[in-house]
Amino acid sequence: MRELKITPIRNGTVIDHIGNGLALEVLRIIGVRDLDKDSTVSVALHVRSGKLGWKDIVKVENMELSPRKANAIALIAPTATLSIIRDFKVREKRVVDLPPRIVGVLRCPNPTCISNQSEPIESEFGVLTRRPVVLACAFCERTVDDFLRHLA
Numbered sequence: 001m002r003e004l005k006i007t008p009i010r011n012g013t014v015i016d017h018i019g020n021g022l023a024l025e026v027l028r029i030i031g032v033r034d035l036d037k038d039s040t041v042s043v044a045l046h047v048r049s050g051k052l053g054w055k056d057i058v059k060v061e062n063m064e065l066s067p068r069k070a071n072a073i074a075l076i077a078p079t080a081t082l083s084i085i086r087d088f089k090v091r092e093k094r095v096v097d098l099p100p101r102i103v104g105v106l107r108c109p110n111p112t113c114i115s116n117q118s119e120p121i122e123s124e125f126g127v128l129t130r131r132p133v134v135l136a137c138a139f140c141e142r143t144v145d146d147f148l149r150h151l152a
């Protein structure tokens with residue numbers, strides 16, 4: 001077996017089954033630069049996967065994802081699974097799920113939308129269709145399907 005094992009983590013989050021090539025976007029969502037400097041972040045790109053063909057994996061020590069970040073990951077990497085690791089064991093496992101309202105994660109593409117003015121209004125989108133995922137702004141109804149370009 002030719003396999004390079006990543007060092008296990010004691011506490012943290014494993015984001016597995018990320019679509020091939022999307023790990024760097026996941027890192028951007030997590031905001032790895034803001035993590036505490038003692039936390040190891042392991043990234044595996046282009047790993048063989050039974051289900052997906054190829055996948056990426058991200059393992060972050062000492063971090064649990066906020067619901068907002070989990071929602072953003074659901075948008076760009078809908079096949080991802082989240083495993084919460086405590087004391088080296090998988091304590092909880094979740095598939096990422098697209099909630100009916102996406103608040104504060106994306107910018108509206110409409111420059112004149114009220115959510116893009118200086119008003120303290122958080123962006124909000126509803127799910128218009130799920131396959132493919134298309135969202136509609138709650139304020140101006142402008143649709144978005146290119147989430148990478150509109151992450152807040």
Ligand SMILES: Nc1ncnc2c1ncn2[C@@H]1O[C@H](COP(=O)(O)OP(=O)(O)OP(=O)(O)O)[C@@H](O)[C@H]1O
Pocket residue numbers: 007008009010014016057059081083085088089090
């Ligand atoms: N202590 C740990 N440190 C780092 N990664 C871990 C640790 N424990 C589990 N993992 C990883 O967490 C994920 C889920 O672990 P699990 O044991 O449930 O694997 P699995 O049986 O392959 O599950 P799945 O069906 O989700 O692929 C896997 O990617 C596994 O490599």
Ligand SMILES: [Mg+2]
Pocket residue numbers: none
């Ligand atoms: Mg597995």
Ligand SMILES: [Zn+2]
Pocket residue numbers: 108109110113114115137138139140141142
């Ligand atoms: Zn809008």
